[in-house]
Amino acid sequence: MVERETWTSRSGFILAAVGSAVGLGNIWRFPWMTAENGGAAFLLFYLIIIVGVGIPGLLVEHVIGRRSNSNPFGALKSLSGSDYWGYVGILAVFASLVLLSFYSVVGGWIIRYFIDSFTGAYLSNPVEHFQAINFGTSAVIFHLIFLAMTAAIVYSGVRKGIEKATKIMIPVIFVLLILLAFWAATLTGAGDGYAFYLSLDFAALRANWLDILLSAGGQALFTLSLGVGSMITYASYIGDDRSLPADGTIIAGLNTFVGVLTGFVVFPILFSSLGEAGSQGPGALFIGIASAFNALPLGSLIAIVFFGIVLIAALSSSISMLEIPVAYLADEHDVKRERGTTVLAGIIFVTGSVTALYPNIFDFVAGTLVDLLLTFGLFAFCIFVAWVLGRDAIEEFRKGTRYSTGLANSWLVLVGTVLPVFLLFTLLAGIASLLGVSVPAFGPLASNQVIAAGAVVLVVVVVSIVRSDKTLV
Ligand code: PHE
Numbered sequence: 001m002v003e004r005e006t007w008t009s010r011s012g013f014i015l016a017a018v019g020s021a022v023g024l025g026n027i028w029r030f031p032w033m034t035a036e037n038g039g040a041a042f043l044l045f046y047l048i049i050i051v052g053v054g055i056p057g058l059l060v061e062h063v064i065g066r067r068s069n070s071n072p073f074g075a076l077k078s079l080s081g082s083d084y085w086g087y088v089g090i091l092a093v094f095a096s097l098v099l100l101s102f103y104s105v106v107g108g109w110i111i112r113y114f115i116d117s118f119t120g121a122y123l124s125n126p127v128e129h130f131q132a133i134n135f136g137t138s139a140v141i142f143h144l145i146f147l148a149m150t151a152a153i154v155y156s157g158v159r160k161g162i163e164k165a166t167k168i169m170i171p172v173i174f175v176l177l178i179l180l181a182f183w184a185a186t187l188t189g190a191g192d193g194y195a196f197y198l199s200l201d202f203a204a205l206r207a208n209w210l211d212i213l214l215s216a217g218g219q220a221l222f223t224l225s226l227g228v229g230s231m232i233t234y235a236s237y238i239g240d241d242r243s244l245p246a247d248g249t250i251i252a253g254l255n256t257f258v259g260v261l262t263g264f265v266v267f268p269i270l271f272s273s274l275g276e277a278g279s280q281g282p283g284a285l286f287i288g289i290a291s292a293f294n295a296l297p298l299g300s301l302i303a304i305v306f307f308g309i310v311l312i313a314a315l316s317s318s319i320s321m322l323e324i325p326v327a328y329l330a331d332e333h334d335v336k337r338e339r340g341t342t343v344l345a346g347i348i349f350v351t352g353s354v355t356a357l358y359p360n361i362f363d364f365v366a367g368t369l370v371d372l373l374l375t376f377g378l379f380a381f382c383i384f385v386a387w388v389l390g391r392d393a394i395e396e397f398r399k400g401t402r403y404s405t406g407l408a409n410s411w412l413v414l415v416g417t418v419l420p421v422f423l424l425f426t427l428l429a430g431i432a433s434l435l436g437v438s439v440p441a442f443g444p445l446a447s448n449q450v451i452a453a454g455a456v457v458l459v460v461v462v463v464s465i466v467r468s469d470k471t472l473v
Contacts, residue, residue, distance in 0.1 A: 002330040002337070004069065005158035006237045012163040013238045014247055016320070019166035020230050021255040022173065023317030024106055025223035027310050028285050031197065031263035033219055035277060037212045039199035043260070046216050050252055052457070053422060054220040056415050057378050058231060058248045059397065060385045065235025066244065067389070067396045071327040072229030075236070080388050088380045092229040095373035096324040097344075099228055101351040102366040103321065104150065107314045108142030108356070109134060109286060114311050117293075117303035126291040134286075139356035144349055150318040151345040154326055155338055158237055162319055169316045176309050177261050180302070184268035187296070189275065193267030196277055217426050218371050223255060227374030227381075230320040233327050243401040245411075258313075265306075269296065285310070322348075372430050379423040386416025410461045418457060 007013040034042050068075035073093055077086030112133050116122050122129035133139065153161045184190060205212060221227050235244075270277055270288055273295035277288070289306070293299040325344050329335035335343075355362040385393045390412075397408040 002334055004237070004331070006239065007163055008159055010242055010247070012159075012167065013234065013242065014250055015170045016162050016166045017225075017231065017234050017247075017251045018170055018254045019162075019316030020225045020234065020320035021223060021251060021317070022170070022258045023223075023225075023313050024103070024310070025219065025317075026255065026259040027262045027313055028106075029219060030223065030259035031266045033215060034263060035197050035267065037208065037215075038201040038203075038205035039197060041200050041202045041205045042212065042216070043198070045205060045212070046220070047256070049213075049216050049220045050224075050256055052414075053217060053419060054224045054226070055248055055252050056411055056419060057221070057226045057382070058224050058252060059244055059411060060378070060381050060415050060419075061226060061229065061231035062235040062244045062248060063385055063389070063393050063396045064381060065232035066238055066240070066399075067392065068232075069236045071236065071324060071331050072232050073328055074331045075229075075232055076384060079392075080384070085384065085388070088384075089229070091373075091380075092227070092232075092377045093325050093328045095228045095370075095377055096230070096321045097348060097351065098365060098373060099370055100147075100150075100318060100321040100348050102355050102362060102370065103314070103318055104147045104348060104352045105139055105143045105356045105362065106366075107146035107150075107311070107318060108139055108144070110307055110311045110314055111145055112138065112142045113286065113290065114304065114307040117300055117307055120300050120303075122290050123294040123299065123303075126287045126294075129290070130286045135356060135359050135362070140353045143352045143356045146314075146318070147345055147349055147352065149315060150322055151341050153315070153319045154322045155341040157337060158323075162323065165319070166316050169312045173258065173309055173312055173316075176305055177258065177265065180305060180309075181261055181264040183302070184265050184272075187268050187272035189272035190268035192275075193269070193271035194264070196271065197263045197267040214426055214429055217422065218375070221374045221378055222370075223259065224252060225317065225320060227377030228321070229324050229377070232381075233324050234320065236327070240399045244397060244399075245401060245403070245407070269293075269302075272296070368430065368434050372427065372434075375423050375427045375430065379420055379427060382415045382419045382423065386412055386420075413460055413463075414457075417460060 007016065034046070038045075064072075064075050064079070068079050070078060071089070071093065073086055073089035076089035077083065079085075113122065116129070133142075153165045155161065156164075184193075225231055266289060267277070269292045273292040274288070290303070293303040293306075296302060322341070322344060326337055326340045329340035329344070330337055355365055389396075394405060394408045394412055397411060398405070
């Protein structure tokens with residue numbers, strides 16, 4: 001048996017998990033989603049989803065990981081005693097490879113931009129530059145470099161690699177991002193940027209509530225690294241003395257803080273130099289921001305710092321993706337970490353090169369496929385925890401805490417009912433749009449619908465607290 005490591009300290013686990021969570025999802029997608037979907041109104045809505053779906057989902061994975069001390073496959077199989085659940089776990093391991101195949105390509109773009117910031121290569125022609133490097137040989141080469149950096153950290157182990165690296169990376173990200181936010185506040189036009197970012201537009205939210213609900217749900221999973229078993233794997237290295245609910249709340253809180261803060265950097269920069277928010281989507285970071293740097297005092301220095309932060313954030317996430325299959329090979333097939341890491345990096349080099357060469361495949365993988373895999377993954381983990389683990393999950397949740405069963409019970413009821421329904425709905429909507437089936441339009445959101453939905457959740461929570469001596473199964 002290959003020996004299993006553990007984190008050296010509580011902060012080791014928290015920083016590694018924050019590292020997994022803080023990544024391209026926060027810096028690349030989150031500020032844009034907020035700005036486009038109603039600003040502060042969306043932010044409020046998003047925070048509710050993080051608290052209602054994200055944190056309970058995070059605790060689902062942490063409970064499975066610590067209970068089993070195993071990778072997603074071993075965890076589901078050993079805790080249930082059933083091969084079928086093992087297959088579900090294997091799907092998560094597979095999903096982590098798919099995820100890294102596209103993430104590493106974007107990581108490669110960032111290395112390229114980081115390097116080019118020193119020469120200012122893209123500053124005057126951001127659109128052509130992005131189109132020149134996003135797919136093709138250059139993308140393959142930089143994907144390889146990003147993957148090699150990821151593999152080097154994972155290769156060195158849980159303590160000497162992941163924990164040591166994230167202990168440096170996370171404070172660096174926080175400090176630099178805060179400094180950048182202060183600097184951005186001094187720019188002329190910063191106020192317009194804030195106004196765009198934080199406008200309170202409930203009408204936009206109400207009109208597109210369904211789309212926004214679905215994308216905010218997807219974003220909550222992606223940003224908290226849920227659905228592929230990163231958090232299961234990281235939690236498999238912690239001890240029984242830690243409080244999972246406390247740690248989970250800290251992790252989700254710090255992750256949201258980074259997302260919100262990034263908006264305070266990005267929008268003042270865009271508005272002060274371009275006078276508008278610029279292009280959206282994947283190009284936002286690479287075209288919009290990059291062209292903004294051209295017009296700013298100290299632009300190239302700021303560009304180096306900015307892309308440096310994004311690179312560190314992307315790396316601290318990608319290591320958590322690679323750790324899943326490495327743990328799987330070590331736990332299940334006795335493959336040493338060094339060997340497993342090398343073999344897996346070889347495989348991802350090939351699969352990632354495919355996404356780096358074919359834009360259509362990239363779009364499919366980065367969009368639909370990853371969304372479906374993550375949603376299905378978390379759905380299955382929720383069902384597993386609530387309906388298979390049941391009482392054991394409550395026990396695991398409460399270890400290391402002083403909470404009575406009330407909180408644990410409401411959590412379990414939530415993850416056994418509200419979460420699966422929400423995730424299944426997201427999953428079906430995703431499949432429908434993949435198949436091009438148009439779903440009948442839901443009208444604009446009325447306040448009585450919100451009140452009704454809130455009331456249902458409240459009843460579920462209250463009933464579960466009242467019946468706190470009983471569990472679901
Ligand atoms: N949370 C990471 C980000 O925001 C992405 C990620 C997803 C990492 C799933 C691990 C697992 O970039």
